[in-house]
Amino acid sequence: MSRIELDACAQCDLLLNPARPAVGDNARCPRCGYLLQRPRKQSIERTFALSAAGLILILPANLLPLVGIKVLGNTRDGTLWSGVVTLYQEDMWAVAILVFLSSILFPLANIVLSLLVSGHLYFRKPNRFLPRWMRWLQHIEEWAMLEVYTLGIIVACVKLASMAELRFGFGLYAFVTLLIVNAMLASSLDQYLFWRRIEQLNHSHAP
Numbered sequence: 114m115s116r117i118e119l120d121a122c123a124q125c126d127l128l129l130n131p132a133r134p135a136v137g138d139n140a141r142c143p144r145c146g147y148l149l150q151r152p153r154k155q156s157i158e159r160t161f162a163l164s165a166a167g168l169i170l171i172l173p174a175n176l177l178p179l180v181g182i183k184v185l186g187n188t189r190d191g192t193l194w195s196g197v198v199t200l201y202q203e204d205m206w207a208v209a210i211l212v213f214l215s216s217i218l219f220p221l222a223n224i225v226l227s228l229l230v231s232g233h234l235y236f237r238k239p240n241r242f243l244p245r246w247m248r249w250l251q252h253i254e255e256w257a258m259l260e261v262y263t264l265g266i267i268v269a270c271v272k273l274a275s276m277a278e279l280r281f282g283f284g285l286y287a288f289v290t291l292l293i294v295n296a297m298l299a300s301s302l303d304q305y306l307f308w309r310r311i312e313q314l315n316h317s318h319a320p
């Protein structure tokens with residue numbers, strides 16, 4: 114008896130014959146239009162390299178000054194982290210938590226999970242936690258919103274530019290690079306390929 118393999122649309126659960134689109138092409142669900150597959154060139158290698166770069170960048174982006182503000186001879190440096198602390202001290206704890214989650218914790222989790230999953234696939238190391246990490250990664254991707262914080266930085270800079278002298282810090286350069294790496298990371302990860310490789314890897318090494 115031959116086994117029939119079907120894929121289910123993650124959005125509407127429609128059962129489909131597995132499509133095999135070419136690299137650069139994509140496959141969408143015929144009922145709801147959900148993006149099923151978007152094969153990428155060297156998806157695992159690129160995801161691994163980009164998440165490693167992201168992990169290196171995330172420290173300076175969070176801890177080094179983004180902007181220095183000079184008012185009446187006094188210079189104050191603002192880091193991503195000090196921004197969160199200031200918001201909290203000003204009793205805007207809801208905003209502080211939101212900024213912390215969307216610009217520090219979720220991007221960090223996203224990069225660490227990408228590195229873990231792609232690293233295991235790259236070195237062909239089976240791990241029973243791989244499916245769980247992959248599921249977390251799919252959820253967390255929707256919550257990591259570095260772009261929101263970027264917008265905040267731009268608005269603050271424009272407002273302050275007229276009344277204070279602004280100096281861009283190394284943290285900002287690291288942050289902008291991190292933003293680019295993150296965007297490339299999101300587009301390099303081929304979820305369908307990742308899931309298939311995870312299954313292959315864990316099955317071939319199953320006891």
Ligand SMILES: [Zn+2]
Nearest residue numbers: 122125142145
């Ligand atoms: Zn669908």
